[in-house]
Amino acid sequence: MEAYLFEWLNLLLRWLHVITAIAWIGSSFYFVWLDNSLTRPEDPELLEKGVGGELWAVHGGGFYNPQKYLLAPQKLPKHLHWFFWESYSTWLSGFALFSVLYLFNAGTFLVDRHVLEMTASTAVFAALAYLVAGWLMYDLICRVFGDRKNGDRIVGLLVTLYVVVAVWVACHVFSGRAAFLMTGASLATVMSANVLFWIIPGQRKMVAAMRAGQSPDPIHGKRGKQRSVHNTYFTLPVIFAMLSNHYSMTYSAPSNWLVLLLIMLAGVLIRQFFVLRHKDIVKWQYPVAAIVILAAVAAWIVPKSVLEPAAGNPNASVSFAQVQQVIQTRCIQCHAAKPTLMPVPGKGIILDNQDGILQHAQDIYQQVVVQKAMPLGNMTNITDEERALIGKWFEQGAKSE
């Protein structure tokens, strides 16, 4: 029952998280597009009012005409719409999901003793410290170099360097699966913290100055913009990192940190293509480079099992008893009604009886043979021969005797 309720909690939090993330990234994409698509108005009245760019659009049966003021309108309207709950709710739901999935099961999810031996509580501490330290490092870079003359460029370079180091560290501390997610969570934390600590407060100061009849200090706008540009380039890498959990071929590859960096780079290049395209600059070299990188990564990390079919006589029949034996030794520590390695069975899947194994045969094949995602972090030391045995049994029809 506990495992079942746990699955529901997982499902509801994930659903919420995806919805809020769509709202956040959707509005972020929209504003980047809008900002880059504005054209100088021709109407002298608009120019007079201080409008520097406008746009006409048709959507959902209506016509829209957003206008962007060069500095600010002469008089601020009473009701200004702010965009921040999209970001905060994404972070909050993401952190809740992370806690339920990873922190609650730190020993199995965060730790891979082939990477680094540590206790569950050390792992929880390390994960939280990683999120906080990531923000402090990034923020320090922006604070120290952001306002300089060549600030945007220096900060851009240092932030890239920081991401490289952060990915490397995560992949040498946490299990591959957790490392990818943690890196995504860390960048997403930076994005949300940018909104919370810089972009919104900067806007508040500008609005307060204007309401007081003073002209706002342009530094707030400049700082907010710099961080918002970083957020733009973080989006695709972060979304990949969040999805990577379903693709163990990426995070279980030998130099997984490099795999993650290259896929993130492809994401940045694709984003850059769209940012430029909104300004009517079409540079196909960006997506082409991204595709080349992705293809190269795919070719580089192709698993051995895909290249070389399992050894042994392919026709020798595998009995259910042989498979059950493997599952008894390698899986039920986490997949029994009362597992010993985890508080509740992983995904609620119970494999300590014949029905359970037969019912999940397809999934077992997928997880153990194709993806090699199970046993989690190979904590129970399954061998390649045992994987091949399960593979053969499934390919021969997953028989029950």
Ligand code: HEC
């Ligand atoms: C150390 C604990 C552990 C061991 C050992 C383990 N699993 Fe899992 N398993 C998990 C966890 C945790 C999940 C849930 C993963 C998630 O939420 O994505 C899971 C999920 C699964 C799933 C469902 C995956 C999905 O997303 O649909 C299958 C199937 C599975 N395991 C099969 C196995 C088999 C077969 C073995 C033995 C060869 C095994 N597991 C060994 C912890 C373990």
